[in-house]
Amino acid sequence: MAEITSLAVEDVTGGAIVLATALPTTQGWFKPELVNDAPDGKPVDGVLSYSFRAVPPRETRRQSTQRSRVLTAALFVSDSRLAGVRRIQVNGVLNSRSVQP
Secondary structure, eight states, X not given: OOEEEEEEEEEETXXXXXXXXXXXXXXTOEEEEEEESSTTOOXXXXXXXXXXXXXXXXXXXXXXXXXXXXXXXXXXXXXXXXXXXXXXXXXXXXXXXXXXX
């Protein structure tokens, strides 16, 4: 995903919800998701890192307005997975954002 525009973590029973918003370069991207960057899914040096991914359009699409291209992905992270995590980071192609849980 091109650019991560916002990142938030909301506490819920049993863990937290990581909510990321991204802006692809064109319309038509779909099925956004946050994918753990670590093969074992564990934090590295206290950082739980995810990549924002989405399926590209099958055909070339126009850019259109920013508002029409926004994608949002959310992921539940359990309290046990958050143990020892100092920061949650979401990576895009152009940037990354991070927050403290």
